[in-house]
Amino acid sequence: MTARxxxxxxxxxxxxxxxxxxxxxxxxxxxxxxxxxxxxLADALRNFxxxxxxxxxxxxxxxxxxxxxxxxxxxxxxxxxxxxxxEAAKAAGIVVTNTPGVLTDCTADLAVSLLLAVARRAGEGxxxxxxxxxxxxxxxxxxGTKVTGKTLGIIGFGRIGKAMAKRCHFGxxxxxxxYNRSRIAPEEAARFGARQFRTVENVLKAADFVSLHCPGxxxxxxxxxxxxxxxxxxxxxxxxxxxxxxVDEAALIEALEKGVIRGAGLDVYAAEPDVPARLSALxxxxxxxxxxxxxxxxxxxxxxxxxxxxxxxxxxLAPPDRVA
Ligand code: 8YV
Numbered sequence: 001m002t003a004r005x006x007x008x009x010x011x012x013x014x015x016x017x018x019x020x021x022x023x024x025x026x027x028x029x030x031x032x033x034x035x036x037x038x039x040x041l042a043d044a045l046r047n048f049x050x051x052x053x054x055x056x057x058x059x060x061x062x063x064x065x066x067x068x069x070x071x072x073x074x075x076x077x078x079x080x081x082x083x084x085x086x087e088a089a090k091a092a093g094i095v096v097t098n099t100p101g102v103l104t105d106c107t108a109d110l111a112v113s114l115l116l117a118v119a120r121r122a123g124e125g126x127x128x129x130x131x132x133x134x135x136x137x138x139x140x141x142x143x144g145t146k147v148t149g150k151t152l153g154i155i156g157f158g159r160i161g162k163a164m165a166k167r168c169h170f171g172x173x174x175x176x177x178x179y180n181r182s183r184i185a186p187e188e189a190a191r192f193g194a195r196q197f198r199t200v201e202n203v204l205k206a207a208d209f210v211s212l213h214c215p216g217x218x219x220x221x222x223x224x225x226x227x228x229x230x231x232x233x234x235x236x237x238x239x240x241x242x243x244x245x246x247v248d249e250a251a252l253i254e255a256l257e258k259g260v261i262r263g264a265g266l267d268v269y270a271a272e273p274d275v276p277a278r279l280s281a282l283x284x285x286x287x288x289x290x291x292x293x294x295x296x297x298x299x300x301x302x303x304x305x306x307x308x309x310x311x312x313x314x315x316x317l318a319p320p321d322r323v324a
Contacts, residue, residue, distance in 0.1 A: 005314050008048040010036050010057050013077065014296070017303030024311060025050075038063060045071040045094075050310050052077055053084065055290070056272075061088040069094070073313045075306040076323075078293070079103055080243060082217030086324045096324040097309035101159060102301035103293035108163035110292050111211050111241045114265025115152075115168075118237050119209070120144040123286040145208075145237070145262070147172050153207025154178035155200060155223070156214030156242065162192045164211055169193025179203045204231045209239060216243025216268075226251035229260055237263045241292045244269040253278045256285060267292055 007025040009018065012033040021027045028048070030036065035056040036044065044051045046068045052075045053059060059074070064085065073095045074084060081098050089096050117123055121144045128134045128142070152168045154161045157180035168174040169192065176194040178184075184196050197203045200223070204210060210232060214220050224238070225248040232238070238261055240247055249270040255261050256279075263284040269275050272290060280287060293302060309319040 005049045006047070007050045007052065007310065008044045009052045010041075010044070011054050011077075013303045014300045016300055017307060020304070020307050024307070025314075042066075045069050049073075049314075050075060052306055052310070054078060055080065055083055057083060059084040059089070061085045064088040064092040064094070073097065073310060073319070075310045075313075075319075077302055077306055080215055081323060082215060082243060082245075090324045094324075095313060095319065095322060097306070097313075097319045097321045098323050099302040099305040100321055102305055103298050104159040104163050106295050106298040107160045107241055107292040108167055110267060110288070111160075111164050111213075111239055111265075112167050112171075114239050114241065114267065114286055114288065115209055115211065115237070116147060117286040118239070118263045118265040118284070119147050124283050145235070147174070147209075149173050149175075150208040151175045151177065151206050153197075153203035153210045154194065155203065155210065155212050155246075156180060157184055157189070157194070157196070158213060160241075161211075161213035162194075164213060165192040165194040174209075177203055177206055200228065201231055204228055204236075205233070207236060208233060209237045211239040212242040212246050214242055214246060216245045221245050222248040224248065224252070226254070229255040232261050234260075235262045237261065237265065239265045241267040244272060249276065249279070253282075256282050 005025045007027045009027060009029050011030055041057055041059060042063045048071055050073045051071050054077045069092055071094055074089060076096060076098045079098050079100045084096060086096060121142050125142055152174045154165055157178045161178060165176045169176045177197050178194050179197055179200045189196050223246050229251055253276060256264060265286045267288045268290055293299060309321050313319045
């Protein structure tokens with residue numbers, strides 16, 4: 001196809017996807033596979049027709065400022081795009097696309113894994129076995145919390161929130177309630193075994209486990225702050241596979257240290273890849289390195305979705321997953 005379009009892939013992708021890209025475009029890969037800094041990204045916008053960023057690339061307003069922009073599309077590898085200043089991209093006439101749908105199942109699966117792991121103290125237990133500090137079975141050893149039949153509160157009832165609800169209601173017999181900005185028809189919510197509550201507070205008050213599935217950035221920044229952590233049931237757990245900035249991380253650490261909530265399962269952090277030492281020092285947390293969509297199948301499907309969007313755009317068609 002159109003080999004004249006120059007495309008920058010900012011990180012290494014699954015090989016199969018890189019191959020398709022190379023067949024269709026003049027593709028440059030970031031061989032070092034390290035996050036690009038501000039000036040490298042600003043240069044990329046001036047030297048490539050398309051830049052394909054990931055969550056590890058920060059594209060704030062000032063990257064778009066100034067003359068000589070060549071890029072016409074940002075094909076984001078991921079569904080969340082709060083690392084890109086969408087208004088600035090729009091103002092610069094750059095289209096932005098994302099990868100919805102294909103990572104729903106794997107991200108919900110990981111949220112379930114975190115929920116189970118923190119409730120049943122899997123991380124702590126694994127550390128004990130690995131360090132040889134396990135002294136043997138006894139009735140009161142490493143007692144956790146039963147999951148089956150408990151109440152799950154979901155914040156954000158989009159694709160991933162729904163997939164989480166379905167797994168937990170039909171798999172673990174949980175009573176699932178959720179908060180969502182817009183109203184969801186009760187029949188639709190019921191398909192996923194869930195009921196909508198009007199406020200975040202009502203969900204927090206009811207839930208034994210709270211799982212976050214809303215976008216990051218904007219009005220969701222610090223949505224779960226000290227006050228809302230205190231509004232959770234004593235003994236409740238927080239699960240976050242959405243974005244780190246949805247939670248006030250300092251307030252979360254304090255709540256965990258003081259036992260305001262019982263534990264947390266986290267896949268995302270406020271300033272990735274930095275994880276505060278006070279957080280990793282805690283036993284009542286399970287910490288993963290942003291693995292929500294990290295399966296062979298899903299990462300390949302995400303890449304192929306980016307390819308579809310960019311291919312459509314350069315063929316003069318509407319990209320299927322345009323967000324700006
Ligand atoms: C990705 C994600 O790993 O899609 C998202 O929003 O958080 C993850 O699935 C990451 O964003 C890749 O850019």
